[in-house]
Amino acid sequence: MRDAEILVGYDGSTDASVALTWALDEAERSGQPVRLAYVFEWLTVAGWIGPGVAPGVWPDDAARQQVDDLVRKAAADAAAAHPGLTVSGEVYDGPPALVLQERSTEAGMLVLGSRGHGGFAGLLAGSTAVSVAAHAHCPVIVVRDGTAHGPADPVTVGVDTSQPSLVALGFAAERAAQRRVPLRVLHAWTPGPGGAAGTPDEQAAVDEAVEPWRRTFPELDLTVELVGGNPAATLIEASRSAQLVVVGSRGRGGLAGMLLGSVSQQVIQHAGCPVAVVRER
Numbered sequence: 001m002r003d004a005e006i007l008v009g010y011d012g013s014t015d016a017s018v019a020l021t022w023a024l025d026e027a028e029r030s031g032q033p034v035r036l037a038y039v040f041e042w043l044t045v046a047g048w049i050g051p052g053v054a055p056g057v058w059p060d061d062a063a064r065q066q067v068d069d070l071v072r073k074a075a076a077d078a079a080a081a082h083p084g085l086t087v088s089g090e091v092y093d094g095p096p097a098l099v100l101q102e103r104s105t106e107a108g109m110l111v112l113g114s115r116g117h118g119g120f121a122g123l124l125a126g127s128t129a130v131s132v133a134a135h136a137h138c139p140v141i142v143v144r145d146g147t148a149h150g151p152a153d154p155v156t157v158g159v160d161t162s163q164p165s166l167v168a169l170g171f172a173a174e175r176a177a178q179r180r181v182p183l184r185v186l187h188a189w190t191p192g193p194g195g196a197a198g199t200p201d202e203q204a205a206v207d208e209a210v211e212p213w214r215r216t217f218p219e220l221d222l223t224v225e226l227v228g229g230n231p232a233a234t235l236i237e238a239s240r241s242a243q244l245v246v247v248g249s250r251g252r253g254g255l256a257g258m259l260l261g262s263v264s265q266q267v268i269q270h271a272g273c274p275v276a277v278v279r280e281r
Contacts, residue, residue, distance in 0.1 A: 004032065004106065004107055004108030004138075005032060005033040005034065005035045005106075005107055005108060006023045006026060006027055006030075006032050006033070006034045006035070006107065006108060006109055006110075006111060007035050007037055007100070007103055007104065007107040007109070007110045007111070007138075008020050008023045008034060008035065008036050008037065008110075008111045008112075009037055009039070009096070009100055009110070009111070009112040009113070009128070009132070010036040010037060010038050010071065010074060010089070011038060011039075012038075012070050012074070013113060014113075014145050015113025015114050015143065015144060015145050016112075016113040017113075018113060018143050018144070018145045019111045019112055019113040019141075019143040020034075020036065020074070020078065020111075022111055022141065022143045022274060023111040023141075024078055024081075024082050024085065024087075026109075026111075027082070027085050028082060028084070028085065029178050029179065030178065031085075032108055033085070033086035033087070033088070034078065034085060034086070034087045034088075035087075035088050035089065035090060035107075036071055036074055036075050036078075036087070036088070036089035036090070037089075037090060037092060037099075037100065037103060038067055038070070038071045038089070038090070038091045038092070039091075039092045039093075039094060039095075039096040039099045039100065040064070040067055040091055040092065040093050041093075041094065041095055041096055064091075067091055068091055071089035071090070071091055072089055074089060075087050075088055075089035096128050097127070097128045097131040097132050097135075100112075100128075100132050100136070101131075101132055101135045101136055101137070104132070104136040104137045104138045104140075105137045105138075107138045108138060108139075109138055109139045109140070109141060109276075110132065110136050110138055110139070110140045110141070111140075111141045111143060112128070112129050112132060112140065112141070112142050112143070113129070113142075113143055113144070113145070114129050114142050114143065114144040114145075114268075129142050129268065130265065130268060130269075133249075133264070133268060133277040134249070136279075139171055139276055139277065139278045139279075140276070140277045141244075141274055141275070141276045141277075142268050142274065142275045142277070143274045144271075144274070147271070147272055147273050147274060149241070149242065149243045149273055150243065151179070151181070151243070152181055153181065153241060153242055153243040153273075154176070154181055154182040154183060154184045154241075154242055154243070155172050155175050155176040155179065155181060155182075155183050155184070155242065155243065155244045155245075155246065156172075156183075156184040156185075156186060156235070156238045156239065156242040156244070156245050156246070157169050157171075157172035157173075157183070157184070157185055157186070157245070157246040157247070158186050158187075158188070158231060158234075158235045158245075158246070158247050158248075158263065158267075159185050159186065159187050159206055159209060159210075160187060160188075160231070161187075161205045161206060161209055162248065163248075163280070164248025164249050164278070164279055164280070165247075165248040166209055166248075167248060167278050167279065167280050168246045168247055168248040168276075168278040169185065169209060169210065169213065169246075170213065171246055171276060171278045172185075172244075172246040172276075173213040173216070173217060173220065173222070175244060175246070175276075176217075176220060176222075177217040177219070177220050179243075181221075181243065182220075182221040182222070182223065183213075183220055183221065183222045183223070184223055184225065184238065184242070185206065185210055185222065185223065185224045185225065186225050186227055186234055186235065186238060187202065187206045187224070187225070187226050187227070188226075188227050188228070188229055188230065188231035188234040188235075189202060189226055189227070189228055202226060203224075203226060206224055206226070207224060210222060210224055231263050232262070232263045232266035232267060232270075235247065235263070235267050235271070236266065236267060236270045236271055236272070239267070239271040239272040239273045239275075240272045240273075242272075242273050243273055243274075244273060244274050244275075244276060245267060245271050245273055245274070245275050245276070246275075246276045246278060247263060247264045247267050247275065247276070247277055247278070248264070248277075248278060248279065249264060249277055249278065249279035264277050
């Protein structure tokens, strides 16, 4: 999917602008085109005319034109600041989460701000970001304002040797090699009686998982750490000194019917850096 576009959910909010900056930086390294997607959800006003009936109120042409102008200007400004990139913008109609999920089938990755204009102040990640991370067909990167770190900080990935975590490991290795920064592979284990360390089998399984990536990127500074503790808490703590945390959509502890596991959800909500949620297509 190297040539597939980077899709950015854009609504003009501060977090959306931060997400766009992250996407443009990624595109500078990969050469991928960038598309801004503004999803215009028509508002309804509940004027009472009967039980359960709310007439739809459609905005006039001026409102739609304002949105078109906003997206066009944002795309033009981004293209001017990054002359080597192809940057475009498009306005879609419908529920934001659903539209972005549909568009993700053709994207290489989807980048979102953690909260848009519709977010509640007390939530670190809005419902759209969490829903899209759960259902998208490509990697989803959730970016929050104020969580950027230094360009030399590592990419960190959580690996429990489940299939989703192995897919996440590959994504993380590619990002780290592309950025020429260290890759930190974390495997959290629950301490046994007396605080016993993880088993040799766990260490061997993680070493086996990372070996293909050591061969693929021999110049990559790759370290493996087995850490005693809760996986989500371990990754959240590691995010304080990382430029990107990568997780699989579900780990070994996830229920089969859940598209997004509890660890992924907690990391999205509380990480101190951008978070990539990766799943198999």
